Amino acid sequence: MSDTPKFEVIDRRKRKLEEEAGEASAAAPAPAAIAEPESRPEVSSGPRLVVNEPVREPIEADPQPDGDPLPEAPTAEESRQQQSAYEASAERLEDLVRAQNPGAGPQPPIAFDSLVQQLYLSSMIQMGAGTQEGQRPRVDILGARQTIDLLGILAEKTKGNLTAQEDRMLQTVLFETRMAFLELTNMITLQPPPPPPVKK
Structure with missing residues (x-):
């Protein structure tokens, strides 16, 4: 017996033409006729139009007493279990990575400076840094602005909670990214307007 599957082709064109002919000859149904399903036998198992289906209201989250629609925060025990x-x-994943790369040492712990560096790299790449020579830079100026604004929010929200080194690094990164953004936007906005099209 052959392993190739057998296909059955059903020509639905004839049925479709019969349905269209029946619909064209029928008069517009009365409102009562719309509510009741037709008694003719099913022709095909395709999708059907459902008439007079009750409209479902969207389910909204129960507002909290202060009007906040966010769910309640997890309990301390739930957070502890989830973190564990x-x-x-993460440890199992690191074991797998070390098994595949025996020369690779343990990954350094993630710290505040890792977050700042990640946002710095993201903003610089969004502004076209790191483009290979000979290629046109791909600039996402709006994305870069959002990333730089995130750095600003981070600086504002962590004020007074950082070490001197962390604060200096964050302020330096924020200054450099804002300067790069300023240079880029000046290049974009101060370019001469394109020449008018030549009339033929």
């Missing part, structure tokens, strides 16, 4: 499971899962 997360750390165990």
Whole structure:
């Protein structure tokens, strides 16, 4: 017996033409006729139009007493269990990576400076840095602005909670990214307007 599957082709064109002919000859149904399904036998198992289906209201989250629609925060015990499971899962992942790359040492712990560096790199790449020579830079100026604004929010919200080194690094990164953004936007906005099209 052959392993190739057998296909059955059903010509639905004839049925479709019969349905269209029946619909064209029928008069507009009365409102009562719309509410009741037709008694003719099913022709095909395709999708059907459902008439007079009750409209479902969207389910909204129950507002909290202060009007905040956010769900309640997890309990301390739930957070502790979740963090423990997360750390165990991350450790298993690191074991797999080390098994595939025996020469690779343990990953350094993630700290505040890792977050600042990540945002710095993201903003610089969004402004076209790191483009290979000979290629046209791809600039996402609006994305860069959002990333730089995130750095500004981070600086504002962590004020007074950083070490002197962390604060200096964050302020330096914020200054450099804002200067790069300023230079780029000046290049974009101060370019001469394109020449008018030549009339033929």
